[in-house]
Amino acid sequence: MERNTRQRGAIRRAFQRADRPLSTQEVLDQARDEVGGLGIATVYRNIRALVDESWLTAVELPGEVPRYEVHGKAHHHHFHCRHCDRVFEVPGCVSSIAEIVPPGFRLEAHEVVLYGACPDCGTA
Template sequence: MRRKTVQKDAIKNAFLMESRPLRVDEILQMGRKVVKSLNQATVYRNLKCLVEIGWLRIINHPDLGIFYERAGKEHHHYFHCHACDRLFEIPGCALHEKEFVPPGFVTERHQVFLFGICSACGRT
């Protein structure tokens, strides 16, 4: 029981430290700094549980696959840096959904993924 709590806390901590969407391999890497014995199956099991209780949600990136992020945040967009391979949150939304669709179409939601170089990687 105690061990399980430590594992879950290590996974939660990765999200509290980074405040950006994380892939399973990133979570595993960060979690292992706290709990050396952490393995992929344990990470998957805990992520599933954290999604079920509404602490995390899943993002499906069109190219990069599945990411996890803290649930309950305001709508925002995403930016992927191809140099450091991290996904960032871009707060807010400048997209006017209604103006993009033909008459009669009803937009219910959208996701925006930007691609490029982040400020840390762009510095030379």
């Protein structure tokens, strides 16, 4: 019981520290430092429970393993670094997006994913 609480706490802190969407493997890598012997199945189980509790939300990018982020953030998009495979949060939106909607169509939702190199990977 106490061990479960410690595992859950370490997983939550991994998300709070990262402040970007994390894959199950990334959570494992980070939370393992805090809770030795943590396994991928335990991380999966806890992430599922945190999604059920609406503490986490799944971030689904085309062709990618799911990432998860803390639920309830304001409208935003994601940047996928093609070099280190990390996903980052892009605050805000493209204000002109409604302008490309053809006449007669009603826009209800949109997905925008940015791809490139993060500051750590750079271009040099």
